[in-house]
Amino acid sequence: MRCNEATGLLLPAAAPGTPLVAVAPDWLCAAHTALTRPGPHAVPDTEGPLHGVIGGRRVAAYPSVRTDGSVAWWLVDDTDHQLVREALRVERERTAFLAKASNVLLSSLNLGRCMDVTAQLAAESLADAALAIAPPRGHRLPVVTCLRGGSPALSTQEGVDPDDVPGLGEALRGFPPVPSRWIDPATAPAWMVPPGFGPVGSIVITPLPGHGVAAGALILLRRTENAAFTDEEEVFARLFAARAGAAMSAARLYAEQTAITDVLMRELLPPTLHHISGVDFAGRYRPSADHERVGGDFYDVHPAAVEGEASLVSLGDVCGKGLEAAVLTGKIRNTLHALLPLADDHRRMLSLLNTALLNSHHTRFATLVLASAVRRGNMVDLKLTSGGHPSPLIIRSDGTVEEADTNGTLIGALPDITATTAEASLAPGESCVLYTDGITEAKGGPMGDALFGEGRLKRALTECAGMPAEGIAEHVQMLAAQWLGNRSHDDMAVVVISAPRTHHLSAVNGRTRGRFTA
Amino acid sequence: MTTHPQHLRLTTVDTEGSIRIGLQGDLDYDSADHLLNEVTAHLAARPALTDLHLHCAELDTVDSTGLSALLMISRRTSGAGVRLHLDARPERLDRLLHLTGTLDHFTALVPGGAVRSPATEESVAATRPNGPDGTT
Numbered sequence: 070m071r072c073n074e075a076t077g078l079l080l081p082a083a084a085p086g087t088p089l090v091a092v093a094p095d096w097l098c099a100a101h102t103a104l105t106r107p108g109p110h111a112v113p114d115t116e117g118p119l120h121g122v123i124g125g126r127r128v129a130a131y132p133s134v135r136t137d138g139s140v141a142w143w144l145v146d147d148t149d150h151q152l153v154r155e156a157l158r159v160e161r162e163r164t165a166f167l168a169k170a171s172n173v174l175l176s177s178l179n180l181g182r183c184m185d186v187t188a189q190l191a192a193e194s195l196a197d198a199a200l201a202i203a204p205p206r207g208h209r210l211p212v213v214t215c216l217r218g219g220s221p222a223l224s225t226q227e228g229v230d231p232d233d234v235p236g237l238g239e240a241l242r243g244f245p246p247v248p249s250r251w252i253d254p255a256t257a258p259a260w261m262v263p264p265g266f267g268p269v270g271s272i273v274i275t276p277l278p279g280h281g282v283a284a285g286a287l288i289l290l291r292r293t294e295n296a297a298f299t300d301e302e303e304v305f306a307r308l309f310a311a312r313a314g315a316a317m318s319a320a321r322l323y324a325e326q327t328a329i330t331d332v333l334m335r336e337l338l339p340p341t342l343h344h345i346s347g348v349d350f351a352g353r354y355r356p357s358a359d360h361e362r363v364g365g366d367f368y369d370v371h372p373a374a375v376e377g378e379a380s381l382v383s384l385g386d387v388c389g390k391g392l393e394a395a396v397l398t399g400k401i402r403n404t405l406h407a408l409l410p411l412a413d414d415h416r417r418m419l420s421l422l423n424t425a426l427l428n429s430h431h432t433r434f435a436t437l438v439l440a441s442a443v444r445r446g447n448m449v450d451l452k453l454t455s456g457g458h459p460s461p462l463i464i465r466s467d468g469t470v471e472e473a474d475t476n477g478t479l480i481g482a483l484p485d486i487t488a489t490t491a492e493a494s495l496a497p498g499e500s501c502v503l504y505t506d507g508i509t510e511a512k513g514g515p516m517g518d519a520l521f522g523e524g525r526l527k528r529a530l531t532e533c534a535g536m537p538a539e540g541i542a543e544h545v546q547m548l549a550a551q552w553l554g555n556r557s558h559d560d561m562a563v564v565v566i567s568a569p570r571t572h573h574l575s576a577v578n579g580r581t582r583g584r585f586t587a
Numbered sequence: 588m589t590t591h592p593q594h595l596r597l598t599t600v601d602t603e604g605s606i607r608i609g610l611q612g613d614l615d616y617d618s619a620d621h622l623l624n625e626v627t628a629h630l631a632a633r634p635a636l637t638d639l640h641l642h643c644a645e646l647d648t649v650d651s652t653g654l655s656a657l658l659m660i661s662r663r664t665s666g667a668g669v670r671l672h673l674d675a676r677p678e679r680l681d682r683l684l685h686l687t688g689t690l691d692h693f694t695a696l697v698p699g700g701a702v703r704s705p706a707t708e709e710s711v712a713a714t715r716p717n718g719p720d721g722t723t
Contacts, residue, residue: 365651388651390616432658434651436687457687478688482658487688559650 079123079144096121097130097142104132104140120147127151163305166194170309174316178323181213181223187277187287187313188215195306196273196289198263201313203285204241205231214263226260231286234258240276243283246307249273249298261288271297275310279318287313333395339562345372345380347444349567351538353546357390357507357560365394366505366560369402371409378443379450381405381412384503384564385437385458393433397481400426401435415439415454416488419480423456426481434482438475438503442566449495449568454488456480459509462502462527463493464541468534470527473501495568498535507561508545513552521552538567594618597625605638607674611645614653623656630667639664644675649683661693 070092076083082092090098100119118129123144131143170190177183184201191199192215201221203211210229215221232238235256236247254269262269270293277285287310291297298306342350350370357365368384383405387394404425408418418439426435436458443450453461457479463471477488495501504526511521529548533541542565549561595618598609606629614622630636641660649657657673664671673680673693684690 386651388655432655432662434655434658434687436651457689459686476686476688478692479654482655483689483692 076144079126079128079146094121094123097123100130100132101140101142104134105138118145163308166190167308167312171312171316174313175319177316178320180317180320180324183313183317183320184211184213184223184285185215185221187317188213188221190313191215191287191289191306191309192217192219195302195309197292197295198266198290200261200288200290201277201285201317202231202237202241202288203317204283205229212260216263216266229258229260234261234274236274237286237288240274240286241283243276243278246273246275246303248300249303257290262290266290266292268293270295273298273303273306275303275307277310277314277317279314280322282318284314284317284321330392333392333399339368340370342370342564344569345370346376347569348380348442348449349538349569350380350382350564351542351567352564353542353562355507355546355550355558355561357558365389365398366507366562367398367402368503368562368564369405370564371406371412373443374409379412379441379452380443381409382440382442382503382564382566383437384440384505384562385435385456386505386507386560386562387435388433397426397433397435401437401480412439412441415441415452415490416477419454419456419477419488420486423478423480423483423486427484428481432482434479436479440501440503440564440566442501444568445494447497447568449499449566451493451495451501451566452490453493453501454490456486456488459504459506459523460491462504462530463495464500464502464530464534466496466498466534468531470530495566497568497570500533500536500538500541500565500567502530502541502545503564503566504545505560505562507559508549508563511549511553511558511561513554513556517554517556521549525552537569538565541565541567595621597622599625599629604636605640606633606636607640607642609642609645613648613650614646614656615648615650616652619652619656623659626660627663630663630669634667636667636669638670638672640672640674642674643677643680646677646680649680654683654687654689657693658689 070083070087070089071085072083080092089101093101096119118131120127120129122128126146127148129145129147131145133141133143135141173186173190174183177186180203184203188199188201191201196217198214198216201213208228210226210231211223212226213221213223231241235252240246249271252272252274254272257269257272269290271291273289275287275289276283277287287306289298289306339352339354342352344350352368352370354366354368365387366385367387368382371381373380383402385401387397387401389397401422404422405418408421411418411421434457437456438458438461439454439456440461441452453473453475454477455461455473455475456477460475461473463473465471473491473493475489475491478486480486493501509521509523509526512518513521526545529545530541533544536544542563545563546561595610595612595614598611600607600609608625610622612618626639629639661671671693676684681690684693
């Protein structure tokens with residue numbers, strides 16, 4: 070062989086005249102033999118230059134066949150190039166992992182699922198086992214453990230103090246992570262090590278940062294036979310933890326919001342109505358849309374405290390949607406309940422309610438109708454008062470529909486209100502319908518853009534003469550629903566007060582209220 | 588739906604001492620804040636303003652939140668000593684104001700009628716002795 074001076078740096082034994090096999094590594098000799106073999110030979114390398122290791126460095130070898138049949142090997146040191154490529158591959162893998170983690174984590178708003186995914190992803194790509202830990206509740210610490218290749222398992226550690234594990238208490242409070250070399254794997258408590266894991270080689274504890282407060286902590290465990298965590302890996306674990314923490318935090322907020330909505334729903338759902346003191350009541354409520362489940366319409370029936378006095382019905386509509394509307398609805402229902410002793414004087418009741426709701430910060434208001442109903446003989450006497458609300462409609466037994474002559478100011482926005490009370494009597498089989506504008510303003514019909522309207526409602530009620538309260542409420546609800554089809558709509562509420570068709574049992578006692586058959 | 592909710596469009600014409608805002612489209616849950624912010628900005632920018640005209644001829648649906656915004660505007664104009672006029676009210680708006688018992692409140696604010704100015708704000712505070720004081 071012949072060689073230049075630089076060859077000496079790479080192959081110290083190389084000197085002119087020595088055979089190639091004596092100085093070059095086997096991979097180069099094999100390639101040289103293949104290339105110099107006489108006859109047609111295969112293209113040596115279709116996948117770029119030949120690579121091999123010489124003296125601990127990576128070298129690319131480029132052959133060029135000369136005219137005299139000898140081969141010149143150009144050896145190029147590409148160690149740095151390879152290192153850069155390797156670093157690039159690692160970074161690409163990590164980015165792909167983070168992107169995958171974000172996708173998987175953000176597709177769920179369930180806290181348990183987020184913890185499972187966090188532990189599983191971490192166990193697959195970052196460590197031999199991973200634990201996702203949620204902030205403690207009392208003395209219980211929710212922990213999801215996952216071994217590499219295993220499936221995540223939730224356990225609740227009772228009576229465990231996170232502060233006993235160096236770095237865990239801090240991580241759960243959202244402090245920056247403690248470097249793993251400060252944590253002695255031997256101090257890991259038994260609950261932290263999954264069964265069958267064996268001795269722990271190294272531990273990383275990193276906070277899962279949430280919105281404002283820590284969403285939990287992530288613990289990564291490696292076995293003794295595997296390399297400890299490098300600084301780079303710890304930084305990467307934190308990048309992953311940031312994503313997992315955001316997802317867990319969002320899931321927790323969502324869960325809290327759902328819980329609040331559920332509590333409010335239970336409090337705000339209208340009561341089931343029935344027969345009270347000889348008067349029939351029926352109510353129907355259809356909230357606007359599922360995603361705003363707490364609506365702005367409400368109704369209540371307060372039975373008389375003393376037999377023979379009037380029961381009070383309230384039905385109303387609060388402006389706005391969602392929680393704001395729900396809070397105002399709750400206030401109104403509570404205030405009205407407290408004002409029940411004054412139920413004889415609707416105007417005063419509304420006036421006090423108005424004062425209670427007035428607020429200098431907003432003009433959120435409600436419109437409502439109060440109806441007092443009391444049985445007198447086989448009639449039902451009504452007092453009806455509107456506070457800026459559509460007037461109640463009375464269905465007479467001959468099918469006539471009358472609008473109660475009451476009007477007043479909406480409640481909760483203006484300092485002074487007016488309201489007039491109408492009185493009416495229902496004969497057996499006659500009914501009074503209270504409704505919210507969700508019914509009359511239902512947009513739909515054959516062309517899809519017409520309002521259901523008062524006229525249509527009145528005509529529909531004409532055909533309800535003599536029907537029981539339940540039947541009328543159901544019918545009105547059904548008509549509005551048909552009119553709407555699948556279109557979006559506001560809350561719809563309807564309450565029907567009816568004088569039942571009865572026969573006076575004069576045998577019991579002819580002069581006092583006596584008893585009635587239903 | 589075959590109907591398209593019309594976004595509220597505001598056209599402001601500024602003259603000496605008065606501002607006229609033309610309202611076009613729906614004044615509802617989605618747009619009420621837009622109008623309220625616009626008016627509040629004008630009131631803050633023009634302390635010498637005497638009249639605010641809301642031109643309602645091209646106003647479509649006004650829902651309860653829209654009415655709430657009008658009530659808030661009336662409270663703010665009263666507080667600032669500005670007369671609020673709801674001009675060219677369509678029949679539907681009049682019906683809503685009548686039904687909710689607020690027609691008198693809005694029409695009492697036009698010139699010639701008794702301007703309820705600071706009284707409105709004060710009586711709000713007066714009826715709520717425990718309420719936060721500071722006007723909005």
